[in-house]
Amino acid sequence: MAQSIPLQGNRAIGGVGVLLALCLAIGSGARADDADACEQESDPALGVAACTRYIESLGTPDADDAWAFINRGIGHSDAGNLNQALADYTEAIRSMPAIRPATIIAHRL
Secondary structure, rough: OOOOOOOOOOOHHHHHHHHHHHHHOOOOOHHHHHHHHHHHOHHHHHHHHHHHHHHHHHHOHHHHHHHHHHHHHHHHHHHHHHHHHHHHHHHHHEEEEOOOHHHHHHHHH
């Protein structure tokens, strides 16, 4: 018969809370690193990878995240992947309808 391990009051629950907070902090640090790399990476492949990780970490992107799709689109365009670039530019416009195609072109210059 398996022995049960008695919980020491709220200590076990507190330990779980600390572990959860640590995991969230590590995840948010990685997301911040990906956001920085997505904005500043000069190597298209590394920039696309960072933008993809950032976008995937968002869940449901909103208007504040349109920049990540634009930057990933630029990386795809620089790498010659024009269909993926167009898909990302389209997603940027969908998530932020106020963005105009001219804004994407100007951002590209």
